[in-house]
Amino acid sequence: MEDLVLLIAVVMLFIGVFVFKRLWLGALVAVLIVVLSKLFLVPFTTDLYFNLADSVLITFELGILIFGAYLFYNILTSQNHFKTFTEVIGGFSSKLSIVLILCWFLCAFMEGVVGFGIPAMLIAPLMMAVGFRPLTSIILPLANITAVTFGALATPFKIGLGIINVEETITSTIFLNIFPALLMPFVLAILYSQTEQVKINWKQEWKMILGAGVCFVIPYVLVGLYIIEFPSVMAGAFGLILFLFFFVPKQDLPSIRFWWNTFYPYIVFIAILLLAKFLVSNYTWQIHEKLKFISFFQPGLVFVITALLVLTLIQKGNFGQVLTQEAKNTVFKIKKSLFTIFLLVALANVIKTDLTIFTTHLFESANQQVLFFYYSLMGSMGSFITGSSTMSNLLLVNAVKASVSEPAYIPLSFALLHMGSSIGNAISFQNIIMVKSVIDAPITEGEIIKRNIFVVLFYMISIQMIRILFFNL
Numbered sequence: 372m373e374d375l376v377l378l379i380a381v382v383m384l385f386i387g388v389f390v391f392k393r394l395w396l397g398a399l400v401a402v403l404i405v406v407l408s409k410l411f412l413v414p415f416t417t418d419l420y421f422n423l424a425d426s427v428l429i430t431f432e433l434g435i436l437i438f439g440a441y442l443f444y445n446i447l448t449s450q451n452h453f454k455t456f457t458e459v460i461g462g463f464s465s466k467l468s469i470v471l472i473l474c475w476f477l478c479a480f481m482e483g484v485v486g487f488g489i490p491a492m493l494i495a496p497l498m499m500a501v502g503f504r505p506l507t508s509i510i511l512p513l514a515n516i517t518a519v520t521f522g523a524l525a526t527p528f529k530i531g532l533g534i535i536n537v538e539e540t541i542t543s544t545i546f547l548n549i550f551p552a553l554l555m556p557f558v559l560a561i562l563y564s565q566t567e568q569v570k571i572n573w574k575q576e577w578k579m580i581l582g583a584g585v586c587f588v589i590p591y592v593l594v595g596l597y598i599i600e601f602p603s604v605m606a607g608a609f610g611l612i613l614f615l616f617f618f619v620p621k622q623d624l625p626s627i628r629f630w631w632n633t634f635y636p637y638i639v640f641i642a643i644l645l646l647a648k649f650l651v652s653n654y655t656w657q658i659h660e661k662l663k664f665i666s667f668f669q670p671g672l673v674f675v676i677t678a679l680l681v682l683t684l685i686q687k688g689n690f691g692q693v694l695t696q697e698a699k700n701t702v703f704k705i706k707k708s709l710f711t712i713f714l715l716v717a718l719a720n721v722i723k724t725d726l727t728i729f730t731t732h733l734f735e736s737a738n739q740q741v742l743f744f745y746y747s748l749m750g751s752m753g754s755f756i757t758g759s760s761t762m763s764n765l766l767l768v769n770a771v772k773a774s775v776s777e778p779a780y781i782p783l784s785f786a787l788l789h790m791g792s793s794i795g796n797a798i799s800f801q802n803i804i805m806v807k808s809v810i811d812a813p814i815t816e817g818e819i820i821k822r823n824i825f826v827v828l829f830y831m832i833s834i835q836m837i838r839i840l841f842f843n844l
Contacts, residue, residue: 373408373413373725373728373729374725374728374729374732376404376405376408376412376725377405377722377725377726377729379404380401380402380404380405380718380722381401383397383400383401383404384397384398384400384401384718385397387399387400387401388800388815388816388817388820389817392815392817394711394715394800394804394815394816395707395710395711395714398711398714398715398717398718398800399714401718402714402717402718402721405718405721405722405725406419406423406721409721418661418724419721421659421661421662422717422720422721422723423717423720423721424659424662425662425663425720426713426716426717426720427713428658428662428663428665429663429716429720430709430712430713430716432665432666432669432671433709433712433716433801433805434671434705434709434712435669435671435672436488436489436669436670436671436674436805437492437671437705437708437709437712437805437808437809438671438674438675438701438702438705439670439671439672439673439674439675439678440489440492440493440671440674440809441492441701441704441705441808441809442674442675442678442697442698442701443636443640443674443675443677443678443681444493444496444809445697445700445701446678446681446682446693446694446697447636447681448496448500449693449696449697450682450685450686450693452633452636452685453497453500453633455629455632455633456497456500456501456629456633457500457501457502459625459629460501460625461501461502462623463619463623464620464622464623465576465579465623466503466563466567466569467560467563467571467576467579467580468579468618468619468623469501470503470511470559470560470563471556471559471579471580471583471614472611472614472615472619473494473497473498473501473511473512474494474498474511474512474514474515474559475515475555475556475559475583475587476583476586476587476606476607476608476610476611476614477490477494477607477611478490478491478494478512478515478518478607479515479517479518479587479603479606479607479610480603480604480606480607480608480611481493481494481607481637481641482515482518482519482522482523482603482607483518483521483522483523483524483601483602483603483604483605483606483607484523484524484604484641484644484645485523485641485644485670486519486522486523486524486526488758488801488802488805488806489670490512490515490518491509491512491513491802491805491806492805492806492808492809493637494508494511494512495508495509495512495806495809495810496508496809496810498511498512499810503567504566504567505810505811505812505814506566506812506814506818506819506822507562507563507566507567508810509803509806509807509810509812509814509819510562510566510819510822510823511559511562511563511566512806513796513797513798513802513803513806513819513823514558514559514562514797514823514826515555515559516793516794516796516797516826516830517548517551517552517555517587517591517603517793518603518606518607519603519760519793519796520544520548520602520603520789520790520793521595521599521600521601521602521603521604522603522760522793523761524600524601524604525599525600525602526761527759527760527761527764527789527792527793528540528541528599528789529599530761530764530765531760531761531762531763531764531765531768531789531792532764532768532785532788532789533768534599534785535599536599537595537596537597537598537599538782539782539783540781540782540783540785540786540789541595541599542595542596543782543783543785543786543842544595544786544789544790545591545592545595545596545602546837546841547786547787547790547834547837547838548591548790548834549588549592550833550836550837551829551830551833551834552584552587552588552591553581553584553585553588554584554829554833555584555587556580556581556583556584556587557580557581557584558825558826558829560576560580561825562822562823562825562826565822566822578618579618579619582614582617582618583610583614583618586610586611586613586614586617586618587606587607587610588606589610589613590602590605590606590608590609590610591603591605591606591610594606636677636681639677639680639681640673640674640677643673643676643677644670644673647668647672647673648668651666651667651668652666652667652668654666654667654668655667679694682694704808704811705808708804708805708807708808711804712801712804712805715756715758715800715801715804716758716801718756719756719757719758719762722756723757723766726753726756726766727766727767727769727770730749730766730767730770731770731773731774733745733749734770734771734773734774735774737774739775739776739777739780742774742775742784743783743784743787743835743838744835746767746771746784746787746788746791747787747788747790747791747794747831747834747835748791748831749767749788749791750763750764750767750787750788750789750790750791750792750793750794750795751763751791751792751794751795751798751827751831752791752795753766753767753791753792753795754791754792754793754794754795754796754799755795755798755799755800756799756800757799757801758796758799758800758801758802759799759801760789760792760793760795760796761792763788763791763792763795764788764789764792767788767792768785768788771784771785771788772784772785783838783842787834787838790830790834791831794826794827794830794831795827797823797826797827798819798820798823798824798827800816803816803819803820804816
């Protein structure tokens with residue numbers, strides 16, 4: 372019965388998105404179906420109430436994050452912070468190089484440091500400021516799933532899989548990523564050409580595009596073999612330096628002062644974020660023993676603090692008036708997004724047990740060769756529903772471990788699960804809603820998923836080909 376209800380709920384979610392083009396409607400119907408089934412069709416437990424209460428707490432934390440990120444951006448734009456950036460970057464001889472700088476390298480750096488949907492929320496407005504279309508500005512940052520593998524200082528490994536040091540699962544993940552990472556800049560270029568409706572001179576641009584992949588992969592691999600926390604961070608930071616030095620025309624390169632003037636608010640944000648993570652991340656508060664712990668470390672509050680500091684620096688007068696106006700604008704813009712996110716979080720919470728049981732049953736009925744494919748597929752479905760590779764790994768890791776026929780297969784199985792969990796972020800409803808909340812444009816979730824499903828398929832096929840060819844499994 373639970374499996375049937377789960378299937379119906381997921382179908383209704385997709386109908387809401389692709390038929391009625393209303394994500395909130397599909398999510399609402401799906402939640403009601405699951406909740407009513409648990410109230411009237413199966414033995415009742417109070418877990419349902421705690422799952423819904425947890426959903427409120429999670430939405431509250433995400434609400435702080437969205438409010439802070441949007442307020443941060445609104446304050447910067449209200450002070451014309453991106454005017455020079457727009458003029459200089461817009462004058463680059465190749466807009467494709469801008470795509471790679473922002474959506475490949477900077478997005479990877481931010482993903483490596485903070486994760487949790489924040490990088491796309493920061494990059495998308497920058498894309499808009501440079502002159503890209505809203506659809507391009509949303510899709511391309513979401514498509515950078517390579518960096519998610521070691522996002523948020525490897526939190527999906529450390530919390531999701533319980534891996535804190537470099538071991539075979541880590542090296543397997545890196546090896547699975549080399550080929551798709553080299554080609555991901557080409558995938559971004561294809562998406563860019565489609566959404567911007569421009570033709571790319573592949574004969575002229577292929578060296579730069581391949582160079583972006585090489586510049587990313589070198590630090591990604593070298594660092595990942597020794598330190599679990601920093602592969603994405605270093606691939607984004609040092610990869611960008613290599614890319615600018617070797618593949619961007621010298622006449623396009625702005626001065627170091629230009630980069631500092633543009634990105635110092637982001638550097639301040641990251642510095643405060645790391646300081647806050649060090650000082651308060653171990654402190655939590657729990658309302659009830661069956662409810663989630665609320666961390667004192669809230670990136671959304673760091674956004675707010677950074678926004679206030681930046682406004683103090685650049686606004687000589689009317690500080691209170693600007694802050695009040697932008698705060699009101701922010702609340703007005705994010706109301707509907709928060710309601711939708713609550714429904715998605717509630718759906719993920721009320722089906723998580725059923726999803727684990729369904730996954731366990733699915734794994735039990737398959738041989739090991741098929742399971743290797745299932746692991747990445749279910750990982751992507753987990754992050755698609757929960758909006759988090761960490762949560763996806765937590766939900767599925769025990770089912771994967773129990774299904775492995777040989778202990779020697781466990782590292783590769785965990786790596787495939789984790790790869791799938793990372794891949795699903797490109798089409799996660801929750802991530803899409805969070806990015807859309809900072810982009811004022813009438814773009815449906817279905818349209819974004821239809822574009823980024825190309826990325827998901829590319830990555831899924833790539834890692835399975837590598838698994839077959841090089842792991843002999």
